[in-house]
Amino acid sequence: MTFNTGDLLYIAPFLVLAVSGMLLVLAEAFFTGKDRTALAGITVAGALASTVVSIVLYRHLGPTSSRLLFSEMLVADRTGYVLSGLFGVVAALAALLAPSHQRTHGWVVGEYYGILLLTASGMVLLAQAANLATVFLGVETMSIGVYVMTALRRRSRRGNEAAMKYFLMGAFATAFLLYGMALVYGAVGTTNLVQIQQRLVSGNLGLLTVGSFLMIAAFAFKVAAVPFHMWAPDAYEGAPTPVTAFMAAAVKAAAFAAMMRVFGQFMGGDKLPYGVIGWASPMVVLAALTITVGNIAAIRQDNIKRMLAYSSISHAGVLLVGLCAMGLGSASGKAAMVYYLIAYSLTTMGAFAVVSYVGSKDNERLDIEDWAGLASRHPAAALAMTVCLLSLGGMPPTGGFFAKFYVFKSAMEAQDQQLLWLTAIGVINSAISIFYYLRIVTAMYFKDARGEIATTRSAGLVFVMAACPLVILEMGLFPNWWLTL
Amino acid sequence: MLMNIGYGHFLVLAALLFAIGTAGVLLRKNVLIIMMSIELMLNAANLTILTFARMHGDLGGHSFAMVVIAVAAAEVAVGLAIVVAIFRGRRHVDVDKMNILKH
Amino acid sequence: MSGNMRARAVTVLATFVGVLALALALVVGSSGSVVTDASAQPGPTAVKPPPRSATPAGKGVSDRDVVTKQAEAGKPAAGKPKTRPGMAIAFWLFAAMSVAGSVFVITRRNLITGVMGMVGTFFALAGLYMLLYAHFLAVIQMLVYAGASMVLFVFVIMILNKPEDEPYATTGKAGKAVAGVAMAYLVYRLASVLLSVDSTVTAPQLAAPAATSQGYDWGSTAAVGWNLFNEYLFPFEAVSILLLVAVVGSIAIARPLKDDDGEVLADEPGAASQGGA
Numbered sequence: 048m049t050f051n052t053g054d055l056l057y058i059a060p061f062l063v064l065a066v067s068g069m070l071l072v073l074a075e076a077f078f079t080g081k082d083r084t085a086l087a088g089i090t091v092a093g094a095l096a097s098t099v100v101s102i103v104l105y106r107h108l109g110p111t112s113s114r115l116l117f118s119e120m121l122v123a124d125r126t127g128y129v130l131s132g133l134f135g136v137v138a139a140l141a142a143l144l145a146p147s148h149q150r151t152h153g154w155v156v157g158e159y160y161g162i163l164l165l166t167a168s169g170m171v172l173l174a175q176a177a178n179l180a181t182v183f184l185g186v187e188t189m190s191i192g193v194y195v196m197t198a199l200r201r202r203s204r205r206g207n208e209a210a211m212k213y214f215l216m217g218a219f220a221t222a223f224l225l226y227g228m229a230l231v232y233g234a235v236g237t238t239n240l241v242q243i244q245q246r247l248v249s250g251n252l253g254l255l256t257v258g259s260f261l262m263i264a265a266f267a268f269k270v271a272a273v274p275f276h277m278w279a280p281d282a283y284e285g286a287p288t289p290v291t292a293f294m295a296a297a298v299k300a301a302a303f304a305a306m307m308r309v310f311g312q313f314m315g316g317d318k319l320p321y322g323v324i325g326w327a328s329p330m331v332v333l334a335a336l337t338i339t340v341g342n343i344a345a346i347r348q349d350n351i352k353r354m355l356a357y358s359s360i361s362h363a364g365v366l367l368v369g370l371c372a373m374g375l376g377s378a379s380g381k382a383a384m385v386y387y388l389i390a391y392s393l394t395t396m397g398a399f400a401v402v403s404y405v406g407s408k409d410n411e412r413l414d415i416e417d418w419a420g421l422a423s424r425h426p427a428a429a430l431a432m433t434v435c436l437l438s439l440g441g442m443p444p445t446g447g448f449f450a451k452f453y454v455f456k457s458a459m460e461a462q463d464q465q466l467l468w469l470t471a472i473g474v475i476n477s478a479i480s481i482f483y484y485l486r487i488v489t490a491m492y493f494k495d496a497r498g499e500i501a502t503t504r505s506a507g508l509v510f511v512m513a514a515c516p517l518v519i520l521e522m523g524l525f526p527n528w529w530l531t532l
Numbered sequence: 533m534l535m536n537i538g539y540g541h542f543l544v545l546a547a548l549l550f551a552i553g554t555a556g557v558l559l560r561k562n563v564l565i566i567m568m569s570i571e572l573m574l575n576a577a578n579l580t581i582l583t584f585a586r587m588h589g590d591l592g593g594h595s596f597a598m599v600v601i602a603v604a605a606a607e608v609a610v611g612l613a614i615v616v617a618i619f620r621g622r623r624h625v626d627v628d629k630m631n632i633l634k635h
Numbered sequence: 636m637s638g639n640m641r642a643r644a645v646t647v648l649a650t651f652v653g654v655l656a657l658a659l660a661l662v663v664g665s666s667g668s669v670v671t672d673a674s675a676q677p678g679p680t681a682v683k684p685p686p687r688s689a690t691p692a693g694k695g696v697s698d699r700d701v702v703t704k705q706a707e708a709g710k711p712a713a714g715k716p717k718t719r720p721g722m723a724i725a726f727w728l729f730a731a732m733s734v735a736g737s738v739f740v741i742t743r744r745n746l747i748t749g750v751m752g753m754v755g756t757f758f759a760l761a762g763l764y765m766l767l768y769a770h771f772l773a774v775i776q777m778l779v780y781a782g783a784s785m786v787l788f789v790f791v792i793m794i795l796n797k798p799e800d801e802p803y804a805t806t807g808k809a810g811k812a813v814a815g816v817a818m819a820y821l822v823y824r825l826a827s828v829l830l831s832v833d834s835t836v837t838a839p840q841l842a843a844p845a846a847t848s849q850g851y852d853w854g855s856t857a858a859v860g861w862n863l864f865n866e867y868l869f870p871f872e873a874v875s876i877l878l879l880v881a882v883v884g885s886i887a888i889a890r891p892l893k894d895d896d897g898e899v900l901a902d903e904p905g906a907a908s909q910g911g912a
Contacts, residue, residue: 050868065876072883117869158887165880172873180596180870187603188877191610195884198614201892207618210888214611215566219557221607222573225600226550229577230828233543233584238596253828261821274813537726542763543829545730549737549756551822556741558815564746564788568753571784572737575760578776586767589844594859595867597772601779602874606881608784612791613885619795620892 054116057104057123060097060131061171064138067093068164075157083146083157087507090142090160094167098135101128115177119239122177122308129385129532130174130304133392137297138167140396140515143507144289144403151408151503154200154287163293166192170301173308179228179238182305186224186269189301190217193294197286209285216278220268227261230254240313247314259314259326263333269302270363271356272333273340280348283356284413288406291352292399295359296392303366307373307384315374330371331469337364338476346483350413351402354483355395358439361480362391368469369454375461382530383453389529390438390446390522397515398435401428404508407501415487420496427512428502429491434516438523440484441477446522446529451477453530542583550576563618567611574604726766733759746792750785757781768844768854 055062071089078086105128108114113124141163149155169188176182194217198210232238234254235246247255264275271279283291310326341361348354369387373380405421405428406412422429438447455473458466522529549572556569578597585593732755739752757780764773844853851858863871 050865068876069879072879118866120867120869156887158883162880162884162887165876168876169880178870180592180599180867181873183596184599184603184870184873184877187607188873188880191606191877191884192880194610194614195880195888198617198884198888201617201888207614210614211563211618214614215557215563215570218567218570218607218611219573221603222550222553222570222577225574225577226580229580229584232581232593232596233587236584236588236590238592251828257821257824257828534727535720535723537723537766540829541726541730542767544826545733545763547822547825547829548734551818552734552737552741554818556737558818560741562746564792565740565749568740568749568788571753571780572740572756575757575780579760579763582764582767582769582772586769586844589853591847591853591858591862592866594769594772594854595863595871597769598775598859598863599867599870599874601772601775603877605779605784606877608787609881609885610888612787613889615791616794616889 051117054121057114057116058121058171058175059100059104060128060135061168061175063093063097063100064135064164064168064171067096068161068168071161071164072158075161078157081155083149083155083160086157086160087142087146090164091139091507093164094135094139094142096135097167097171098132098139101132101135104128105132115241116175119241120178120181121172121175122241123175125532126307126381126385127175127304130300130388131171133300133389134167134170134174134297137293137300137392137396138163140400140511141289141293141297143511144292144396144400147503147505147508148287148289148403148406151406152200152287152411153408154202154206156199156201159196159199159289162192162195166196166293167297170297170304173301173305176305176308177240179232179240179243179309182309183225183228186302186305187221189298190221190269193290193298196290196293197282199290200287203285203287205285206287207285209282212278213282213286216268220265220275223261223268224265227258227263227265230258230261232258234258240309244313256325259310260329262309263326263329266302266306267333270299270306270366271360272363272367273336273360276337276341276360279360280344280353280356283359284350284352288352288399288403288411291355292396292403295355295399296395299359299363299366300388300392303363303370303384303388306370307381311370311373311381311384315376327371327374330367330374331466334364334367334371335469335472337361337367338473339364342476342479342483345480348483349415351415351418351487352413354415354487355398355402358480358484359395361476362439364476365451365454365473366391368458368466368473371469372454372458372461372466375465377457377460379453379460380457382532383450383457385532386446386522386526386529387450387454389532390450390519393515393518393522394435394438394445394447396511397431397519398439400508400511400515401432401435404428404502404504404512405500407503410501412500415490418487418490419494421491421500424496424500425502431512431516432491433488434519436484436487438516438519440481442481444520444523446519446526449523449526453526539583539587543580546576546579546583548576549573549579563611563615567608567615571604571608574600722766725762729759729762729766732756733763747789750788750792753788754781754785757785770854771856771859772854 067089071086071093074086074089075083104123105125108123108125108128110125113122115122142160145159145163149159166189169185169192172181172185172188176185194210194214197213198207200206228238231243231254234250234252235243236250237243237246243250268275268278283295286294310330314326338361341357341359341364345354345357345361348357366384366387369380369384373384402413405418405425410417412418421432434445438445441447441451443449451473455470458470458473553569553571553573553576556572557566560566560569578600581593581597581600585591585597736752736754736756736759740749740756743749743752757776761773761776761781764770764776846852847858847861849858849861851861
């Protein structure tokens with residue numbers, strides 16, 4: 048149980064992100080001048096370096112091998128490194144979105160970049176957590192970072208208000224998470240997830256059940272699952288668009304990474320989820336509610352950011368289906384979840400990049416009517432948005448289609464076909480969701496523009512707008528490689 | 533029951549404090565009171581952790597509680613910073629009057 | 636804040652401190668027989684609710700029960716179930732104090748009074764931690780919460796300069812009703828579960844636990860430190876990232892607005908008119 052220097056190697060993605068985050072905080076302190084684009088460059092470099100390190104470690108480890116680090120606080124395995132790599136990429140994309148948005152909308156804040164990377168380091172902790180203490184720490188590092196980022200647009204009352212609501216709801220959820228962890232700890236006498244897995248059957252069942260239910264409620268807050276979703280549309284609308292993108296893509300993916308560890312991997316397995324602890328029964332209800340309510344609410348939205356917020360709520364529902372399938376012993380559940388998280392994150396980043404691109408100073412163009420005729424003025428942006436929306440709606444040949452397809456397929460493979468009804472609900476809702484995604488597409492292509500549409504241009508923004516749809520299409524056309532991750 | 537204090541007493545007390553904190557979050561409107569209620573909930577969870585640590589004879593619970601205290605302090609700092617930022621703009625900290633974002 | 640108000644706050648605080656001192660004296664008095672049995676290995680064990688004995692807990696527990704429970708909890712086998720009035724009185728004092736303080740927080744209109752109630756709750760919790768032999772955590776609790784967090788609250792209340800606040804929110808809303816029902820259900824489930832833990836209650840369980848395998852007193856600074864720098868080394872170090880985010884973030888959010896921080900956004904309806912509300 049002593050300190051092992053070799054373990055440091057396996058948390059290199061975390062270390063790279065944390066160290067570059069600290070350097071950025073320092074750099075901001077000594078930075079003179081108004082332009083913070085250089086900081087964005089360092090951020091991208093740091094985030095991508097952590098992704099590269101993740102890839103190297105991924106290749107270093109075998110497909111099934113895993114290694115426990117630091118007195119079993121963390122675990123190094125391939126799933127963890129795939130998700131770490133994803134968080135690195137998303138952080139880099141969020142850094143690319145920021146400079147032009149900050150300049151255009153007057154919130155040039157250099158701290159954004161440092162906090163972005165430190166937040167991402169918290170997410171990497173979640174992807175590699177093997178102990179409830181690490182899960183708690185990761186969730187909190189991530190959440191506190193995102194509260195701060197939401198509030199960074201300081202002159203904006205919307206931003207402050209969104210940060211306050213997000214903070215209060217998030218802190219409330221944290222209390223539930225901690226209390227749930229305390230009860231699980233009481234039931235089994237350890238916070239070590241590996242040992243928890245071994246003692247699930249012998250532990251105090253009542254405590255385990257209540258504890259895991261409380262933890263599910265807390266995580267449902269974090270991923271904005273119905274009925275714990277009320278903060279999400281407000282926070283998404285009020286936060287600056289790059290932060291919204293980061294929140295929608297990375298925070299949700301990280302929360303699901305933690306849930307995959309805690310529930311899918313360590314508290315899942317053969318007969319456990321329904322039979323012994325019963326965490327799957329509230330989770331399927333949450334999933335069904337989340338998919339349906341998210342979709343129905345999205346139909347009524349006229350603000351694009353709110354619509355994307357509700358759509359991301361609905362996506363959280365689909366991910367919950369995948370989680371249930373994973374916990375119920377579906378062999379392909381984990382691969383489907385990872386594929387979904389990658390496709391969903393990149394699609395969301397792409398969509399918000401276009402939202403950021405279409406806005407200009409004093410006019411963020413967040414109403415769907417503002418997008419009328421975008422295709423005639425800015426065809427490339429309209430095309431990028433269309434690909435992202437099709438992917439969100441789950442249409443072929445995009446990554447979103449296969450993501451949904453594989454998640455539902457893994458749900459069908461769950462024991463005794465218990466999730467068949469959930470799959471049906473999911474498929475019906477996917478059909479409904481196409482309606483409101485196509486509403487934006489219709490506005491862009493089939494309505495006349497009302498005057499000139501001024502845009503925010505920058506190389507980073509354009510790169511994100513181009514890269515995300517391309518990768519999504521690649522994921523849709525050649526899904527096999529991505530599924531082996 | 534009264535003179536033989538056991539773990540159950542501590543646990544029920546913690547649950548009670550947690551419930552009081554939850555009630556505070558749900559019933560009060562003032563941001564500072566809500567934040568204090570959340571602190572109370574975290575403390576109730578900490579009491580639960582320490583009780584179970586004692587029960588299982590596991591010092592890991594103490595270290596966990598220590599981490600929780602640090603996290604709670606950080607959360608308070610950020611929350612109060614947001615309160616100050618909001619108050620600059622609108623001079624009240626009433627959650628129900630925050631209505632720029634439509635519901 | 637009126638002088639009357641301040642006097643009341645001081646009285647409340649003085650009462651809390653007095654109660655605390657009394658309770659501490661009781662704890663010190665009752666923990667005279669510290670048993671250190673190195674052979675009893677404190678270790679995490681799977682805890683099952685032991686068979687419920689027909690007699691009320693603690694009064695007439697059979698020897699077999701005591702032995703199994705002691706083995707489960709890793710306690711030294713010495714010591715018959717005997718009542719410890721000092722500990723019981725201290726527990727009830729601290730429990731009453733913490734509940735009273737927390738009820739104070741959620742019912743008072745005055746923010747400073749609320750903070751005082753919170754401070755009282757934190758002191759009482761520190762006392763409870765001591766009853767649980769978490770001495771180090773008790774000190775940290777007082778230092779961090781009562782010493783730092785609450786001072787921060789008081790500072791912000793002073794910055795806002797608006798201690799009076801409207802009382803209860805309207806509770807008639809459907810959402811709050813649903814939340815209330817959910818909470819009631821939760822408390823019901825929780826209490827039933829926690830009472831099942833209660834069945835393991837015997838007095839010796841609150842006797843001094845065995846020393847750690849390194850020979851430190853359980854819950855002492857040395858013992859917690861040893862655990863913190865071995866098992867919890869990584870979280871302990873990683874907390875620094877979180878604290879860094881909090882420090883940098885708080886400064887970034889709350890520092891005074893400068894001219895180059897951008898203007899108030901045009902997309903905000905009634906931004907100017909709401910300022911004085």
